[in-house]
Amino acid sequence: MTRLLEGIRILSVEQYGAGPYGTQLLADLGAEVIKIEDGQRGGDVSRAVGPYLLGEGDSDFFQTFSKGKKSIDIDLKSKEGRKLFDTLVVSSDAVVNNLRGDQPVKLGLDFARLGAVNPKIVCAHLSAYGRNNSRAGWPGYDYLMQAEAGFMLATGEPDGPPIRCGLSIIDFHTGSHLATAILAGILGAQRSGTGCDVDVTLFDTALHQLSYPATWYLNRGHATERLPRGAHPSIAPSQLVKTKDGWGLLMCQTPKFWDLFCELAGAQHLKTDPRFATNPARHKNLAQLTEVVDEILSHRTSQEWVDHFAGQVPFAPVLDIPRALDNPYLAETEMLEVVAHPSKPEGLRTLASPFRVNGKRPVTSRAPELGEHNGEFSQGAPAKP
Known part of the structure; x- marks a missing residue:
């Protein structure tokens, strides 16, 4: 090198x-x-x-x-x-x-x-x-x-x-x-x-590293608080989700990714559900959204969802340290x-x-x-x- x-x-x-x-x-x-x-x-x-x-x-x-x-x-x-x-x-x-x-x-x-x-x-x-x-x-x-x-x-x-x-x-x-x-x-x-x-x-x-929550507080008096499943303070779904064999992390950071998730997960109807049609609505109804997404993802393992989404939807399995280091992807990336x-x-x-x-x-x-x-x-x- x-x-x-x-x-x-x-x-x-x-x-x-x-x-x-x-x-x-x-x-x-x-x-x-x-x-x-x-x-x-x-x-x-x-x-x-x-x-x-x-x-x-x-x-x-x-x-x-x-x-x-x-x-x-x-x-x-x-x-x-x-x-x-x-x-x-x-x-x-x-x-x-x-x-x-x-x-x-x-x-x-x-x-x-x-x-x-x-x-x-x-x-x-x-x-x-x-x-x-x-x-x-x-x-x-x-x-x-x-x-x-x-x-x-x-x-x-x-x-x-x-x-x-x-x-x-x-x-x-x-x-x-x-x-x-x-x-x-x-x-x-x-x-x-x-x-x-x-x-x-x-x-x-x-x-x-307090970053934007600091800006929110210093200018708006907004105190960012913890949400269930480590959810993002303003974007949904961007949180831990349950799969058939454990946990995953789903991050639909843009409307495009939410739409792709609905399509690839076989849940196209969620795109028109008024509770979930927009990001503000999804965040307002976060508890209901979590239940719905959990039910969908519970039919496959975390790795099966990784393979199914194939990088089109931001999703990762939640691994312990041994499995993180035994991941075959590490050999590919050296x-x-x-x-x-x-x-x-x-x-x-x-x-x-x-x-x-x-x-x-x-x-x-x-x-x-x-x-x-x-x-x-x-x-x-x-x-x-």
């Missing part, structure tokens, strides 16, 4: 999920991402995150977020470590961290200090709440953001308890924002000759890969990169051992690849 970011060097003081997720996206695209890890403290904490370990200082969790990167052991609090770090900054394009908001200035990871070392350096900061406000020193995690930003009371059944998303979507989306900010900063520095600080936070990202790993002779199976360049996905390698690349940088930074 064409390595679009070949020649870009990124130093990353990163740990756990959000920051490493963002820099791994850049590594996928060819950037040289160097993890700065303190060996005396065990390096990236995710190396020890269980339950599945691959040996000392390595885990399935760690491999998920640090494939294709390098690792050097540097104590940023020591004089020697800071000196070596600064030599790396000279030949780097960005310095990244996902520390607590009050830490970058203490460790000298901001542009106020590093700009004197390399005027074009981009200092990218991912934190829970930001660096310059009353919460700068607060620790923060994905689930906390889902709680405070309104996600948990916008998810689930109307009469049920607050529900968080089953995956760390705020971490991953903030990591994606980080990658975008890094690239924008580097592009700007290449044009102007001057780097900068760029910041993204878990809290800002979560709040920003969304799984096997990387060589010394602890697994058969290789470590992982998800492939979400990117394609000229039709090809990146070929990645395992995450590095702690300090694996010390020798490469022990005398300072070599020329960028």
Whole structure:
């Protein structure tokens, strides 16, 4: 695959999920991402995150977020470590961290200090709440953001308890924002000759994802509430539906798709039923609509409906994680890969990169051992690849 970011060097003081997720996206695209890890403290904490370990200082969790990167052991609090770090900054394009908001200035990871070392350096900061406000020193995690930003009371059944998303979507989306900010900063520095600080936070990202319900509330005072079956707040049917063997997700987002659903499901009469003839009517009569659609879809399995609709109607089966990963469609799209790993002779199976360049996905390698690349940088930074 064409390595679009070949020649870009990124130093990353990163740990756990959000920051490493963002820099791994850049590594996928060819950037040289160097993890700065303190060996005396065990390096990236995710190396020890269980339950599945691959040996000392390595885990399935760690491999998920640090494939294709390098690792050097540097104590940023020591004089020697800071000196070596600064030599790396000279030949780097960005310095990244996902520390607590009050830490970058203490460790000298901001542009106020590093700009004197390399005027074009981009200092990218991912934190829970930001660096310059009353919460700068607060620790923060994905689930906390889902709680405070309104996600948990916008998810689930109307009469049920607050529900968080089953995956760390705020971490991953903030990591994606980080990658975008890094690239924008580097592009700007290449044009102007001057780097900068760029910041993204878990809290800002979560709040920003409130999207149009936020606009509705801020301008109309409308509070979007949970509807049964996770139904869309204004479009129907766009919700969970029952099939012969479980659940499906039907999304008739436009009148065209509602008409196609009625035709392909053998329910043409619904198009002229006054309760369901228009989207406002369908949404007003959502409970009745749900009963009618459930009865229609109960005659086939979810997969049979997928095959029957054949992409003409937006419909998906509701799968658990094993069935989602065993889906034969993944082989067709090459969304799984096997990387060589010394602890697994058969290789470590992982998800492939979400990117394609000229039709090809990146070929990645395992995450590095702690300090694996010390020798490469022990005398300072070599020329960028």
